[in-house]
Amino acid sequence: MKAFAALLERLVLTPARSTKLAVLKDWISTEPDPDRGIGLAALTGELSFAAAKAGLIRALAAERTDPVLFALSYDFVGDLAETVSLMWPAHEGTDAEGPSLAEVAATLASARKDALPGIVADWLDALDASSRFALLKLITGGMRVGVSARLVKVALAERYGKDIAEIEEAWPAVEPPYLAMFRWLEGAGPQPRSAEAPVFRPPMLANPLDEAELVGLDPARFRAEWKWDGIRVQLVATPAGTKLWSRGGEEIGQAFPEIVAAMEGLHAVLDGELLVMRDGVVAAFSELQQRLNRKAPGPKLLREHPAHVRLYDMLFEGAEDIRPLPFDARRARLEVWLARARPPRMDLSPLVPFTSWEELARIRAGAREAGIEGLMLKEAASPYVAGRPKGPWFKWKRDPLVIDAVLMYAQRGHGKRSSFYSDYTFGVWRGEELVPVGKAYSGFTDQELAWLDRWVRTNTTGRFGPVREVEKALVLEVAFDAAQRSARHRSGVALRFPRISRIRTDKPATEADRIETLLALIDRG
């Protein structure tokens, strides 16, 4: 446990990607099996223990610490595992090596649920604060050490001189602690493969378009599609099973049983956008969000928020990997396949015909429907490549809308931002009162964040738990992608992707926008 604690410590305190990679490669080179694989799985979020969750940690904390002191401490630290590891009443100077990762993993997977709290408490008693943190992170997941699954794979590729795509291909075929993969990487076995298993293939991602780049691009070489305002999904159906994957490789089939049912009997790997759709009309993202918020939707939600997938690419037809084919060829295969298979709850994302960038720009400017976020540009000749290659695919979002709103409340953020008031609730005028219309926690620079944090602290007029009410005096320019009607918000309006675009210290609060301005934006949509 000590080595793993040291790994986490070094990763969390090292901002540089190159140093993080060096630390990971060192771990891969020096840590014995199976602990090295378990450690990597913990970092990539592939470890999950059904019986041991954050709730268990909270229960232990409640048993061993005073609830008031725990709540105050948690509010300050902003991270459950760190709070408990720091305030756990153990003797300082405890220096035990503690259980190995393998022992922890095996115990958590096999121990009876009612025995777990006692086992975990005994471990915590024997460890120092740093190892307690590592153990708790292992249990709760969500390491927040600035390491993505991708970075781990890059470290593996670099350490063993492999191409990153080979690692991505092998990854789904192995499970923690990845012994077969290490055998292959160390030249002692074949590359693990997963032809028939319904595994996730990393999707091809687009870069944001810098409009200045268009001049250098030949419109005839590109195809355009609508960028739908849903979430990207990968549908994998093979004789061995069906799975619905999110863009990040998380399985989300349970939340969308009607889509999983629609995949029954198919044999293909498809790329598309998950949407809520009624009578062929794409609903606003907020409606999809209600489905995303439910792990297992009830019949009412299923009826009223029906899910649908709008397909735009095909990775495998049957067992054939067609990713090396150019976009046009894959698209033709997808169209023919779709016309033949006619699966329910799926349709084709149409191409948007155009001949010049000017024409396409006009088309983009004219589209304000709720379900459309902008355009995608895809090179006709581009093969399907995992990751975000520079060049072949672009996303060309609609220009954001902006309003001037007044800062009303601020809340401390989490993780790295737990020391800062970084979540801002803002409002606009309705008559003489301000009504909150949204919450933003991005868009500002670190300097602006420090400035806003200071402003919040010096202009606090009330405190409500973690929330500070502030003087209604600061105007923020808020950018957002769309405004939608919402019964859930007091103002009746919900904003899509609101973010702080500017701090308007030059503008008095009385001159901020009114609710009528926002309502007009909805009606335009």
Added chain:
Amino acid sequence: MPPHPETWLKVTDAGLFCEPGGFFIDPLRAVDRAVITHGHSDHARPGHRAVLATPETLAIMTHRLGEGRAGESRQPLRYGETISADGVAITLRPAGHVLGSAQLVLEWRGARAVISGDYKTRPDPTCAAFEPVPCDVFVTEATFGLPVFRHPPAEAEIARLLSSLRVFPERTHVVGAYALGKTQRLIALLRAAGHHAPIYVHGALAPMNEVYRRFDIELGDLRPATVANREALKGAIVLAPPGAIQDRWARRLSDPVVCLASGWMRVRQRAKSRGVELPLVISDHADWDELNATLDAVGAPEVWVTHGAEEALIHAAGLRGIRGRALSLVGRGDEDEAVAEPPAGSAAPAAREAAEEDRSGSAAPAAREAAEEDRSGSAAPAAREAGEAQAP
């Protein structure tokens, strides 16, 4: 019955005021008569007419504020000596915080209050050790008044610094430290750990070292840290103000390891957000255990908390039958992070809405994360998108 200190020790806009004695304690603005517990700028402010403090604190104040501004009349009072101000007996006892730091023991008509100032109870080679004084009311700080703050032994933290120096002998170890107290304590601890190499000191920290030396605190070979001697700084320890460890000055040093010596470093996300690679949990303030042990040692039935995480300490005191009172003195401490807040139940409806919006979507974390990942991409300004696009 002796008069309760509440009746003769008042909280005013300028700070604590002893009515029968006619003097303020660590006042926030210039007053006629002030007693100063120690030389930090949030306690020792300029412009008072008469100042009473330890000889060390007076020297520090004179050095920092200049002859004219450190009090027109300066009266030194040694630890353990007592003088009387209109019937109030004033005694100074060591607070263990920095050189010259004192607890103020006030006795009036048989009642005794102790104003501890800032303090720590663990040993510090650069100042006299804290002495608990039994009293009726104990006035305490609570800078680290949360149970997450438990400072490890300072010697162990120094050992980590020296071990990093051995692992990275080519890298300059820049340690952020406050000018008064922390800097000299770090130097003394390093010397005690056998590190006798020259220690390089940022210009802003150097003068206070001279004040310490005048009071016979041995600091060894100190040299000015300038970018001009970049080569000599390789593998050396450089002490700098906390604000300087991240600025351009520090970046020009040889592949610096950024360290910061502070009790806040116990929380790793705080270290991370300050860009600290090697956090050193060394503090001149009492940690949670010290605060609570001190309350027990002085045995006061009542404790007043000046600043910091009052709510947690008062709660913990209450569990042991000690009555607590938050003075909420303004202008104290470098941080107001630990300032406690009332429970969420009292929230106004709109504020609660703001708080809860965040927690509403709890299920299907996977998909939501995916949605949010997308959001962060789209939310970012053009610069960040460009950065993202460069990633392989």
